[in-house]
Amino acid sequence: MTDQVERNPESTVEAVGPGHADALLSFFSGLPEGDRTFIKEDVTDPATVRSWVEDGSSRWVATGADGGIDGYVAVRRLSGWSDHVAELRLVVGPQSRGTGLGRVLARHAVTEAISAGATKLVVEVVAEQGSALALFTGLGFRGEALLEDHIRDRSGELRDLLVLAHRVDATWSAMDTVGLSEALDGSPDPG
Ligand SMILES: CC(C)(COP(=O)(O)OP(=O)(O)OC[C@H]1O[C@@H](n2cnc3c(N)ncnc32)[C@H](O)[C@@H]1OP(=O)(O)O)[C@@H](O)C(=O)NCCC(=O)NCCS
Structure with missing residues (x-):
C-alpha cells in the first residue's frame, strides 16, 4: 500500500520490497555518517x-x-519482557528535509506500530536536534530519559541522547488531533 506525501507531492510512502535494494544502498551511502547511526544497523x-x-x-x-x-x-519491536515496546528509526535525505517528509514517515510508522499492537513507542534523538524533537513531540512523544555524553558527533564532541516515548493508551486522544485514528480506521474522524 502506498501513501501520497502531503507537502511533498513528488514522494510516495511504500513498504520496502525487492525493487528497493539498489536505491536503498545508494540512499544510505549518500547520508552523512552521523545520520546513518540512527538506523543502528550496518546500512551500507x-x-x-x-x-x-x-x-x-x-x-x-x-x-x-x-x-x-x-x-x-x-519500526523495530523489542523482545522478551519489552515486547510491547516498538522503537522507531527514521532518516530523511538532507536534500528533502524541511518539506514535511519526516513527519509523514513518522506518522506512518506510529500508525503501523499501533496497528501491530505496540503500547509504547520510543525513539532516540540527539538532544539539540530541533527538527527531530519538534517532529516527535508533535506526534505525542515526551522526553523520558536523558543519556548525557552518550554519543560522539562527527567532530568527536560528546552529545546528549534523548529517549522520547509515546504511551499509546494515555495519548490516544492527543493522536486524534494529528489524524492518526483516522489513518487507523481508514475513515474520517466524525469528531
Ligand atoms: C529528524 C528528521 C527525520 C526530520 O526530517 P524532515 O523531513 O526535515 O522533517 P519535517 O520537514 O517533517 O519537519 C518536522 C518538524 O520539524 C520542524 N523543523 C524542521 N527543521 C527544523 C529545524 N532546523 N529546527 C527546528 N525545527 C525544525 C518542522 O517545522 C516540522 O514541524 P511542524 O510539522 O510542526 O512544522 C531529519 O532531520 C533527519 O533525518 N535527521 C537525522 C536522523 C534523525 O535524527 N532521526 C530521528 C531519530 S531516529
Missing part, C-alpha cells in the same frame, strides 16, 4: 539491505518521482 552493507528487502516487514521508504529514495523509517 549490501547483505544487510538485501535481507531487509526480502523480509520487507516494518520498514518503509519515501520514493521520489525518479524512483530514488528520499527517506526511510522502520
